[in-house]
Amino acid sequence: xxxxxxxxxxxxxxxxxxxxxxxxxxxxxxxxxxxxxxxxxxxxxxxxxxxxxxxxxxxxxxxxxxxxxxxxxxxxxxxxxxxxxxxxxxxx
Numbered sequence: 809x810x811x812x813x814x815x816x817x818x819x820x821x822x823x824x825x826x827x828x829x830x831x832x833x834x835x836x837x838x839x840x841x842x843x844x845x846x847x848x849x850x851x852x853x854x855x856x857x858x859x860x861x862x863x864x865x866x867x868x869x870x871x872x873x874x875x876x877x878x879x880x881x882x883x884x885x886x887x888x889x890x891x892x893x894x895x896x897x898x899x900x
Contacts, residue, residue, distance in 0.1 A: 876883065
């Protein structure tokens with residue numbers, strides 16, 4: 809059987825799916841720190857919009873609650889009957 813080309817022209821191609829051996833050390837401690845910090849930074853960057861939205865909602869809710877309490881100071885007491893305000897709790 810004949811080949812299509814001369815064997816001396818063949819190239820040795822590295823396996824693209826071959827990983828380095830797990831026991832081989834990293835090139836520097838900085839690379840190890842970068843690999844260790846990468847998941848933390850990923851979580852921090854992805855959670856920033858959620859944390860900012862929660863903080864903004866808490867701030868706006870506090871401002872709206874303070875404005876409503878200033879306008880209607882006894883609205884919470886009339887709407888929510890707490891056990892201390894209920895006379896039947898002491899009788900039971």
